[in-house]
Amino acid sequence: MPDFKPVRGMRDLLIEETKQLNLIISNARKVAKYYNYGEVTTPIVESHELVSAKSSDEIRNRMFTFQDLGDRTVALRPEFTASIVRLVTTVLKKAPRPMRLFSVGSVYRYDEPQRGRYREFWQSNYELMGSNRPEADAEMILLTSYLLKSLGLKNYFFKVGHIGIVKGILDQEQVDEKTQKEVLHLMDKKEYAEAFSQLKKDNVKSVLQSLVEVKGDDIFKITEEMRLQVKDYSKAKDAAINLIEILKLVTSSGCSIDSIQPTFSRGLEYYTGLIFEVQVPELEISLGGGGRYDRLIELFGGISTPAVGVAHGLDRINLALQIQGFESGDKKIKKIFVIPISEDLRIKALNIAEELRNSGLFVELEVMGRKVGKALEYANKLKMDYAIIAGKSELKEGSVVLRNLIKHEQTTVKLENLLKKIQE
Secondary structure (H helix, E strand, O other): OOOOOOOOOOOOOOHHHHHHHHHHHHHHHHHHHHOOOEEOOOOOEEEHHHHHOOEOHHHHOOOOEEEOOOOOEEEEOOOOHHHHHHHHHOOOOOOOOOEEEEEEEEEEOOOOOEOOEOOEEEEEEEEEEOOOOHHHHHHHHHHHHHHHHHHOOOOOEEEEEEHHHHHHHHHHOOOOHHHHHHHHHHHHOOOHHHHHHOOOOHHHHHHHHHHHOOOOOOHHHHHHHHHHHOOOOHHHHHHHHHHHHHHHHHHHOOOOOOEEOOOOOOOEOOOOOEEEEEEOOOOOOOOEEEEEOOOHHHHOOOOOOOEEEEEEEHHHHHHHHHHOOOOOHHHHOOEEEEEEOOHHHHHHHHHHHHHHHHOOOEEEEOOOOOOHHHHHHHHHHOOOOEEEEEOHHHHHOOEEEEEEOOOOEEEEEEHHHHHHHHHO
């Protein structure tokens, strides 16, 4: 017999794991509703040309790519943004702006499997298209904070940067695009010496080094220092001012920013402005992040449209919640097991189960034809709260036996009082 296992990097999510993931997805959908993001569903399989167009080399090299039966090169989506941009440049090109779109589902990258990193993983994704104002950028951070807070996650923190600061310097110094990409990639990995070795001009190296050395606890002092460091570079200075405006909006809403990172780029080439990530102290990997990408829609054939977005790693959020000892609220809803004593009482037992389900309880019906003792053993294994035993003599009196499986007590209850007794 072959030993069938999931493909490396893929996982089976069992009952409790799926329940927890669905709880997080449900909260992500609530956030979309509260912030007025309309949900769209895009294909898992996209053309390779689309999803690779503006990804970094790192992501491009880790995509699941294959030839379909029509000899087309396709790929499993490595993230959502390219698919959303495809929608916006085609079927939604005449939709009113700003456009707020939400997606949730699985994405795929051929990463080395490790704690919190899989080859198939789940994301929630929010995109705001049509606004270049700092309010739109601030919204991405605020809705991320709202989601994590609604889930009960503690001690999460944001690190924030602005790709326009470094790119503004490199653009003004006429550094070619290939070198820019390499410099940004190396600085993102904190390999500064190697990054600076790619540059020819000492003054460029000097100003980038000065940005790296800006440190402190006061985010506004840090950003003001950054602004002064790049005062001779008009686009970089504008980017620093834009970052200050975003931070004022975010912090005025009660969301704290813990770290300013002027030289990280998040591994995607399409960012043009704000970039950010959110983490918890217990994990070294980010739980989510995003940023501004004002030129991507135009590069995909659409009209020039400013845009900003964020993606959340739902598996990682789930892991962070588990580490922090989070427990699902499902236990507050009573779980009931209904047992007919004999075959001729199946219909009545089924009707009782349906009535209780319609009242908002979790109800399972005995469908194996087991004797009461074996059925109760099963109910205890599943940690049910109550068992309802439908017996012939009790039903003749309009009653059932209600057994409290937690306290190991039972009583005979009239059917009309059954729901009230369970809820007491």
